[in-house]
Amino acid sequence: MDYYSKQIHQLIEELARLPGIGAKSAQRLAFHILAQPPESVHQLAKALVDARDHVRYCRECFTLTDQEVCPICANTARDHKTIMVVETTRDLAAYEKTGKYEGVYHVLHGAISPMLGIGPDDIKLKELMIRLQGDVEEVIIATNSSLEGETTAMYLSRLIKPTQIRCSRIASGVPVGGDLEYTDEVTLLRALEGRVEI
């Protein structure tokens, strides 16, 4: 590849390692970056290094944060007796965006997946059980509605049962605005099973 200089080639290779970015996209991104003012490229590089170097797990809920305790756990106005269990910080953000959930979270950083060899010890389950020894009234399991998410929810509910803490699972059904015609069978059946009286 002597038609690209060593540094451009290096940049394309590095960008192509990111998920969802193929060789062609990496080239396009690289040449876009080369056309930017140096300051903005330096800023991007700094953001990368800063985020990676300073971000760590919250001591309480294990979300990714830059403080010892994340802003949600540090907020005394929130209901610390209700814990919503999610798979990732992105899922936490999705619920935070609704602006309606008042409790705190627990981020598992994954889900149990025998296929991928991820067992209960590979996610932050032990840490959750330790938290549950404190003053907790309800655990809301909000893992994804995938095979792994369901497996994790099932496993977790069995762990929680003996503790007498209330344990719930977010509802699964037809999404709001969704068309029955285009909804898959499993979701339709789940919506039927989970029907509520009106």
Next chain:
Amino acid sequence: MDYYSKQIHQLIEELARLPGIGAKSAQRLAFHILAQPPESVHQLAKALVDARDHVRYCRECFTLTDQEVCPICANTARDHKTIMVVETTRDLAAYEKTGKYEGVYHVLHGAISPMLGIGPDDIKLKELMIRLQGDVEEVIIATNSSLEGETTAMYLSRLIKPTQIRCSRIASGVPVGGDLEYTDEVTLLRALEGRVEI
């Protein structure tokens, strides 16, 4: 957005500025990056800064390179009397990948576009005309087959005509492996006009 730490938020914002990367992709990329070992993130940051800080135009052909003269222009085995005019370094790379072109290049860094307000002075046309005062036998115009590329080719061919240098345009027609059925009318007409005897 107090659910993401300041640094994660910053990283997502910076990534979302890249072309073709929306808010969701930026989040996905950011969390992928946070899950990487610090060294690999530092390497990506370094590649960004290195490429941006050291890359410049080749003195001869104006391609992006990290030397004063790019490896193609510095290669004495190549035919320096044949210049292929392309719009971008990526187009140059596309022809280099064929491995069959022996001449050198001239990178315009754009194409004439009255719509976008890009005139002949905004691309490296003057620089090409200066090169043509040297010992040049043929100019092959390989700008894109778009409106802008065609306009540039037309403009350039008129500039070159008085110099008596041979001037050609790459052929336009049905791509190899292409299906006539799925080829647009303009391309079909162009292929017909450009038919060659067999």
